[in-house]
Amino acid sequence: MFLAAFLPIMLMQQAPADDIDWDKEFGVEEVERDPVTGELPVEPYVQANANAGATPFAGDTMAARFGGQNGIRQIANRFVDLNFSDPRIRTIFAAHDEVRFRRTIFEQFCYILNAGCNYSGRDMESSHSGLGTRKADLNALVENLQQAMREEGVPFAAQNRFLAKLAPMSADVIDR
Amino acid sequence: MMWQNIMSALVTTLLAWASSASAQPVSTEQNAQRFEAAEEFEGGEEAVARFVDYNGKLLLTNAVSAVDGASGGGISNWATIAGRQETRGIGVQANVTTLFLPDYFYQSHGLAVGIADRLELSYARQNFDTQDVGAALGIGQGYKLNQDVLGAKVRLFGELVYGEPLIPQVALGLQYKRNLDGAVVEAVGAVDDDGVDFTVSATKLFLSHSVLVNTTARLTKANQNGLLGFGSTADDDYSLQFEGALVYQLSRRFVVGGEYRTKPDNLKLGEGDWFDLFAAYAPTRNITLTAAYADLGSIATFEDQRGAFVQTQLAF
Structure with missing residues (x-):
């Protein structure tokens, strides 16, 4: 019956022109990556090292255990690769700007390990808000970090000392 | 679509x-x-x-199985919850444990279910072979003392690994123990063949030192964990006992540690404290193998019961 009623109306419609910019018609703005950094733009926020969520280690022992900035970059990159391909948690990362995450996670690790960086990312609460992360997901993430550190030859006790800095952030990371 | x-x-x-x-x-x-x-x-x-919940505790954080079936060390109860589930699932943990002592042979097997890393329900069956001692005591060569242990444990607050570094995971537990050899335990002077233990445990992994610490307080009347019954005509009151464990993480998969457990001596048979040194290894996510040197002191007047503790545990 509905079909009978609407069929004449549908048939009376004219086909739209081929050259209509539908994005423009609906007000869709394309987000473009920064030509220099390759990152997507983010909402403005106040940058501060306090956003890293932990105080850095004193001295340069931990930075040395992690192989300095080069070692930390290897670990951060490997950590990102593992997370984006991990079937348990990759869906959480899928909507993230991988380029930006790669940079900010390196900065956070480097800052906390006192290897001479500042952290320019967002704080832990706002950066993890609404991701729906469960405790098991956090464990998967920890395992990936452990693997990245292990592959870079970080001694286990030093791995745990670093994890001790990150573990108290769990309340900001776990959603449910 | x-x-x-x-x-x-x-x-x-x-x-x-x-x-x-x-x-x-x-x-x-x-x-x-x-x-x-x-x-x-x-x-x-x-x-x-994959949005379906999955069980994924960090390796070894479901702990091993105590002889009474609860998640813990080999001889002490911890605040940990059995099973590999985190806060949104159901996990299970099963173990077979043997203990070779100079005058006895102990074997137990148990099953524990963990719900949402909050509640643990456990069952263990303990079989204690008296071997030659049975003949010496007149209860029969190789007489086996048997006991069922039903346990429940609830995590009150705190997290073993995450959260505030100085706030431990704390759990309350109770265990109903039913000795299946009532006539024998009454003959040795126990008042009851069943009893209930109450425990409160605090456990924390201090990541910065790779060290896990557990302390447990237990209210109990049990003689030799209940295998020799509960209370005695001379002393039928609950007593407060202590269980401690100190564990060092050598790797994700391999830990070493020691445990201490105090016990009452209601029967005045020279029952003493228990002590062990152990190593636990997780070859896969689901398997934990534990070996220990255990000193159980004097059991039914037979002294220096020191031997090897071996446990295989499966967890999902």
Whole structure:
């Protein structure tokens, strides 16, 4: 019956022109990556090292255990690769700007390990808000970090000392 | 595509329902974003299926099984919850334990179910072979003392690994122990052949030192863990006992440690404290192998019961 009623109306419609910019018609703005950094733009926020969520280690022992900035970059990159391909948690990362995450996670690790960086990312609460992360997901993430550190030859006790800095952030990371 | 959307909506609704008990349920809008994101890359549909909860405790954080069936060390109860589930699932843990002593042979097997890393329900069957001692005591060569232990443990607050570095995971437990050899335990002077133990445990992994510490207080009347009954005509009151464990993490898979457990001597048979040194290894996510040197002191007047403790545990 509905079909009978609407069929004449549908048939009376004219086909739209081929050259209509539908994005423009609906007000869709394309987000473009920064030509220099390759990152997507983010909402403005106040940058501060306090956003890293932990105080850095004193001295340069931990930075040395992690192989300095080069070692930390290897670990951060490997950590990102593992997370984006991990079937348990990759869906959480899928909507993230991988380029930006790669940079900010390196900065956070480097800052906390006192290897001479500042952290320019967002704080832990706002950066993890609404991701729906469960405790098991956090464990998967920890395992990936452990693997990245292990592959870079970080001694286990030093791995745990670093994890001790990150573990108290769990309340900001776990959603449910 | 329509079916996908309907399924997505269904799963989203289910997830929203499942998470309604937690403090910050994720909104359906946020979940929808995740589903869309998941569909954008290869294997997306498979990944959507992965939104189903999975069990994924960190290796060894479900602990091993204490002789009474609860998650803990070999001889002490911990605040840990059995099973590999985290806060949103159900896990199980099963163990077979043997203890070779100079005058006795002990064997137990148990099953524990963990719910949402909050509640643990456990059962253990203990079989204690008296071997030659049985003949010497006149109860029969190789007489076996048997006991069933039903346990419940609830995590009150705190987290073993995460959260505040100085706030431990704390749990309350109770264990109903039923000795199956009533005539024998009454003959040695025990008042009851069943009893209930009450425990409160605090356990924390101090990551900065790779050290796990457990302390447990236990109210009990049990003689030799209940294998020789409960209380005595001379002393039938509950007494407060202590259990401690200190563990060092050598790697994700391998830990070494020691435990101490005080016990009452209601029967005045020279029952003393228990002590062990152990190593636990997790060759896979689901298997934990534990070996220990255990000193159980004097049992039924037969002294210096020191020997090897071996446990195989499966957890899911």
